[in-house]
Amino acid sequence: MYRETDRDKENSYYSIKIISSNIYVYTACFVSLDAFNILSLDSVSNYYRKYSAFRKEGHFHYIHRTHFGSYSFICVDATLTPGPKRPYNFYGILNQTGVTELAALAEESHHSNQSIWFGHYTTSTIISAAPGIRQVMSSATAYLCGHLHTLGGLMPVLHSQHRQGTLELELGDWMINRRYRIAAFDHDLFSFSDLSFDVWPAVLITNPKATLYSNPAQEPLGRIRNSTHIRILAFSTSSISSVLVSIDGIDLGNAVSTSGPLFVLKWDPMSYSKGLHYIYVKVQDDTGRTVSKEHVFTLEDDVPLRFNLLPSFILLTDHYILVRIIFFLSIAVHVSIIIVFRYLKKPVPKEPPGLLTSACLSLHAFSKSNNFYYPILLFSLYTVVGPWFVGELIDGHVGVCFTFGLIVNGHFLEGSLTYLVGTMQVVCFNFPLNCYLCWCLSLRCRGHCFRAHVRDIGVLRTVPVHLIMLLCFIWQSYSCVFLLQTYGVLAFFISPQRTWSLILTVILIRKTWTSTDSHLRTYIAEMKNYHAS
Incomplete structure (x- = not known):
């Protein structure tokens, strides 16, 4: 892992080389690592201002003039201010003011022979106001960027071309791969x-x-x-x-x-x-x-x-749009299933139920039991609307994280990677937990108890299911540890979506084997009759 002191040394060496190189014309841009964990551009952790030779924040237009023409270089600064800790500084943001400024710079560049745009973020990782960053830079020959670099070596070459013709040319990183x-x-x-x-x-x-x-x-x-x-x-x-x-x-x-x-x-x-x-x-x-x-x-x-x-x-x-669609679809599918089964009439099997019928009956038992229906429904809806945690989004400054964005020091940062994290929460924990509870209820309704169900049903039919749920529980626990290490003790304890969900999980799993809910007793009696017939 690249530590804070390593980044400081790297930037220091960079500054020394730039100053000693006698390069008289150069440009540089503010990048996500420079805007990492800083409240404002005046922060001592703003390595761009501290070590860059250029030290100009925001969008700017440099014109290189020669005897045969002029060439425009336009910087796109989409970094977040304030800049939160990882991972929520992954996407850049261009508000309407920023887009208007860039449109004015694009208009200025029309007098140049050619124009090159450059910035840290790829256009796919910029949340941009209308008409969109690609449309604004449509007069450029190319857009030079970094950020994704080689995707950890998975994509050695990341180049493409906008519909308007502008080339988008990602460059591998200097810090690790030189x-x-x-x-x-x-x-x-x-x-x-x-x-x-x-x-x-x-x-x-x-x-x-x-x-x-x-x-x-x-x-x-x-x-x-x-x-x-x-x-x-x-x-x-x-x-x-x-x-x-x-x-x-x-x-x-x-x-x-x-x-x-x-x-x-x-x-x-x-x-x-x-x-x-x-x-x-x-x-x-x-x-x-x-x-x-x-x-x-x-x-x-x-x-x-x-x-x-x-x-x-x-x-x-535009990945920020894609992950939003996937997030809301995953929530809609999960919530719709348990609501539909809540009000759907329970089937009456005329013979011992098979696998599909047993799954449907377990969903009916789950959805019609208030002990399980409301906690899971509210937990899933809370993933959408509630604060996930309260913690130090920036060192020394407490903020709140929602699906739709971050609030820190009076600033609202629009949600982006939060939707991806939310999707992973639904797919890797909420939904598996729902399925596991239904499976446990199905065993309970068929007359099995927790202490003996492995022996009665068999190791191969039970242990893999428990292991899958255990892995999901470990993944959720690791998320809590990540909160503690990244955002502090406060975030660990005030985290309904992460830490509190582990307590909820233990309580619900225990209830599947001990609950005396009237609806559940009815299902247990009916299932015993089906298997006895």
Whole structure:
């Protein structure tokens, strides 16, 4: 686990390197780790303000001017203020004021040759006011972001493209995996390469650019057809000795250095005017280190290539909406089942009940017994409307957590990850508890007692069920421990959804084997008659 002191040291080293690098033009953005566990931007734990060389919070627009045009770089700051502890700082928020500010910056950038937007959060993890962050940045060539990085190594490449054409390019993290990106505009055509630190040479093919990463709405792609040279940027700590180029497996020769890291090789683009083609570049430096780069390109206008489905789903889906739908559906299904069986007429089997009939009868017994119906119904509804816990959402500042958001220091932070946590609560605890209680009631109605039911029914038919419920109970207990470690003792004791639910669970399970409810006695008598017939 990456500790607080580790983050402080990492940011300190970063600051020293930036200041000593003599980089005169740079940009930086506020990220979720900078807004982690801080009440305001003036907090001493605001590492961005403490260590960044730029130290500008909020959205901003930097224009890089050259003799051949200007290029806009727009920062999207969706970090939470105040910034709660994990995990509830996972989503960023853009309110209407923030969206309006970004729309104004987008309007300013129309005078630039190209515009690049950048920010910490992916668009899929930003709760945005209308018309939405993707629509606001639709004039951008690309949006550069982090946050999800490689999803713990599960997705080494997370790239996709908005419906409006803007590329969304997630970058692996620097903190653990030491990933970085080089990018360039070549005649207003945007190219980039994601690289690992201290792997040399670093190579970027700028012309012809990769078709997959083309943005026809913003880039003058026709310039590739009119170009005279293949162009490559190659960097290394040693001198570059060779840059070999081939297209479709045919060697074209060795690109030559013109100035700095730029290497060029004459070509005839009309030889590749039809279809898709494959360019391959092999770069070697004086120490013998070799790196190869390749991509697919085309000079035609109507040969679209599509990004993989999974990265597109991860980057382009508004997950905060999806998890809300799943949460309310899970609650609706659970609550509807027990309410329907509460008022549904009980069936009268004419023969010993089978598995399905027994399950239905147990649901009837459960729903028609006030001892079980009301506690579970209210517990499920409380998951939706009640405060989950009261604790230190920020060190030294007590707040309240609901499904629909957090309240801390007079600020309301709209719910996002809370809906995912709520869904896990319903699926991994509320619903399994309901099923387990019904199963216990079914055994009770069939004349079994707690002490002897394992012997009477068999180990294989009982122990696995108890183990599943035990795992759910352990999961809920771990959630209580997490509350204690993260949000303090207060959160542990004032947590109806977590800590109190464990007490409720023990009481309800005990009642399934000891209750003398009149409805339950009726079911026990009927089930004995069915099995005796």
